[in-house]
Amino acid sequence: MxxxxxxxxxxxxxxxxxxxxxxxxxxxxxITPLLLIYQIGTAIHPLEANxxxxxxxxxxxxxxxxxxxxxxxxxxLPLLAVIAMLMAWHLARKDKWDFMPQLYAGMAxxxxxxxxxxxxxxxxxxxxxMHGAATAAAGLAETLPPETAVVLSIGxxxxxxxxxxxxxxxxxxIIFVDMLEMKVAxxxxxxxxxxxxxxxxxHMLGKTAVTLPYFFFLAAFGVYCAGIFIFRGFGIVVGCHAxxxxxxxxxxVYHHR
Numbered sequence: 001m002x003x004x005x006x007x008x009x010x011x012x013x014x015x016x017x018x019x020x021x022x023x024x025x026x027x028x029x030x031i032t033p034l035l036l037i038y039q040i041g042t043a044i045h046p047l048e049a050n051x052x053x054x055x056x057x058x059x060x061x062x063x064x065x066x067x068x069x070x071x072x073x074x075x076x077l078p079l080l081a082v083i084a085m086l087m088a089w090h091l092a093r094k095d096k097w098d099f100m101p102q103l104y105a106g107m108a109x110x111x112x113x114x115x116x117x118x119x120x121x122x123x124x125x126x127x128x129x130m131h132g133a134a135t136a137a138a139g140l141a142e143t144l145p146p147e148t149a150v151v152l153s154i155g156x157x158x159x160x161x162x163x164x165x166x167x168x169x170x171x172x173x174i175i176f177v178d179m180l181e182m183k184v185a186x187x188x189x190x191x192x193x194x195x196x197x198x199x200x201x202x203h204m205l206g207k208t209a210v211t212l213p214y215f216f217f218l219a220a221f222g223v224y225c226a227g228i229f230i231f232r233g234f235g236i237v238v239g240c241h242a243x244x245x246x247x248x249x250x251x252x253v254y255h256h257r
Contacts (some may be wrong), residue, residue: 111239
């Protein structure tokens, strides 16, 4: 069990670009601008009382409720939780304290490259199978000011990936690989599927209607993001999710001018 846990912690221990994108410190540095945009943006552009959307993405609110259960309060707590988790992971792995601008440029490019295909698929699905069922990001663009929709889209990229990829997949890995001693090759598909179903089910907590076709799309999107998380790292999947939501929002704004 100790060996398997060590193998999980040492993912991305090489020196190549492919490995460095997995390193927690590099992921934290990469997503720091997004964290700041969301934290500052939700303070500058709070929703008016007569608007229908939440002032934060649901994943962020779930984290606030979790902290309140232990008597802690403050909109900064989820932000600190992201930093604490990635820093603790960094220290556990004993990675170097490096700052690599070229790496972050590559991660940004990858985020866009991974987001574009799923957006194209989304357009095809909306046209042929989900007509009238907007994605959560598109729904935001229809009911909120564009700048608020942009901020919330970035927040979804951060906090949904935190809960359903970093946290959920890590916990599921502990259950299936460490506790049940399942082989990693057999455990990964199960872990990906469960995390994707949790991700799809989570959207029922929001204000967007989740039809059966939309649920299957969300589950497929969850599988896609889980694969990116496992094979390309937390920073890139956050970037991909945020870019995807931003593309959807901008596309919706353009078509509703």
